[in-house]
Amino acid sequence: MKYDYSPTIEFLLDWYGQNARILPWRENPKPYYVWISEIMLQQTRVEAVKAYFERFINALPDISSLADVEEEKLLKLWEGLGYYNRVRNLQKTARILVSEYDGKLPKDYTKLLTLPGIGSYTAGAIASIAFHIAEPAVDGNVLRVMMRVSGSFDDITEAKVKKSLEEDLRAVMPKDRPGDFNQAVMELGATVCIPVGRPLCNKCPLMHLCQAFKNRTEDKIPVKKEKKPRKIQERTVFLLESGGRYVLNKREKKGLLAGMMEFPGVDEKLSPLMAEEYLTGLGYAIEGFIPLGEAKHIFSHVEWHMTGYLVHVREIVAEDSRSYRKDKEESKTVPVWALKREIEEIYSLPSAFDYYRKFIV
Ligand code: SF4
Known part of the structure; x- marks a missing residue:
């Protein structure tokens, strides 16, 4: 293990219990709802996703309706969210689920990973939130929070850095509340350990454990290699x-x-x-x-x-x-x-x- 994140667990779960936002897909974490919301959240802020999510679920309430809908209507429901290959992958996966999985998302992290448009983050989110399987869900928010907590200057654009964090978290995931743990880190990253501007360390439940806070390096972490200009x-x-x-x-x-x-x-x-x-x-x-x-x-x-x-x-x-x-x-x-x-x-x-x-x- 590269870093032991186990001391963060109780503080994160306590904090999440008091600060979790009420969201439609959290109220009723059906696998289908978790899947759709996670794909939408990859590109859009939580507040904006709410309306898109309600519209999508009202029109396509389950996996079989998603599998059957005609393309033009599907794209119309996605209008405003961009990244249209994501919604096409949703439909491809829905069709596979109907033909091979009895119309349901599999309760299995490895099988989830084989489905179009589902990478390690989405598989981890569905597995942990909908099926209570102890798998991590590492997105940009989680990378930022955990790199700051561990004081790591590793470049988060490198796949091996994400993989290593996944391994470290998998080793300590709380078996009883894996979904809450993943959502707690994501939520902390979205609302406290924020990506733009100074993180709100004085509101953070991990302040006493955080190496970046201790060393005053929170504005230098996470390290990201410069992207090529567009x-x-x-x-x-x-x-x-x-x-x-x-x-x-x-x-x-x-x-x-x-x-x-x-x-x-x-x-x-x-x-x-x-x-x-x-x-x-x-x-x-x-x-x-x-x-x-x-x-x-x-x-x-x-x-x-x-x-x-x-x-x-x-x-x-x-x-x-x-x-x-x-x-x-x-x-x-x-x-x-x-x-x-x-x-x-x-x-x-x-x-x-x-x-x-x-x-x-
Ligand atoms: S103490 Fe500050 S830098 Fe550290 S995890 Fe919390 S908000 Fe982020």
């Missing part, structure tokens, strides 16, 4: 409108925003003149052309720097499909011309397009 991708976005309908395309099945709907565009910034020439070249008869300004969207490894245009075209010149369909002969997708109402209610547009979406009337 790639800048320039882009022009078109809101092509005809008779109150707007063009949406489906993106390629691979790569950024794979398979998602988008406003059509090109991977370069076009001036108004170049943009008009480009669209005319595609066969659009332009009746009105309004620059919409610049916008930026940040993905994990890429930044889109966009410019956009609202373009009124005389008539729908692309294949006129009033609803999205696949061209059977050519096996390629064709654009959909959608009303504002349809964009709001049916199609899921990634938040990368939020700035331009508000120009739709």
Whole structure:
């Protein structure tokens, strides 16, 4: 064992008993609820997740409804959360659970790890919270808290550091309350031993055990290797409108925003003149052309720097499909011309397009 975390247990459990926030998935920690909430929490703050969670669970109350739902509706339910591969993995896993596990999440950490989208953190969270199995769930919050407690200057972006912490925690996990222990550390990391700004050490139940507090190194721990700067991708976005309908395309099945709907565009910034020439070249008869300004969207490894245009075209010149369909002969997708109402209610547009979406009337 690299570090003995056993002295933290009683203080963490006591503190959690008094400070745990009331959350819908904690009130009723069904395996399905724990799974969905943990996937949502990987990208969004607890307070924001509550509303998404309620909406998702109301629409898809169990694993079989998640397995059966059509993709467009599933993506719509995930709209606003981003990272759409996560919700696709939820559905893939739900289908495996229906076909191989009698529609239930397995009560087994190792089997959970084999399911799409479930890594050691999520497997540990489901195993410990829903099934009371003594497995750790190490996320960024837990890494930060425990590196500070042990005073470690190990680089937390290295997989071996996370693995070593998992091993240390597995050795001391309280068998009677493993889920509470994991949630206590996560909660402490989210509310007291915070990632940005000074941690609130005078409110921390681990202050007397914490090496970083003792050595005044809490602002130097955790150590994180600098990330590579994000790639800048320039882009022009078109809101092509005809008779109150707007063009949406489906993106390629691979790569950024794979398979998602988008406003059509090109991977370069076009001036108004170049943009008009480009669209005319595609066969659009332009009746009105309004620059919409610049916008930026940040993905994990890429930044889109966009410019956009609202373009009124005389008539729908692309294949006129009033609803999205696949061209059977050519096996390629064709654009959909959608009303504002349809964009709001049916199609899921990634938040990368939020700035331009508000120009739709
Ligand atoms: S004492 Fe401060 S640095 Fe140490 S675990 Fe608590 S909040 Fe974090």
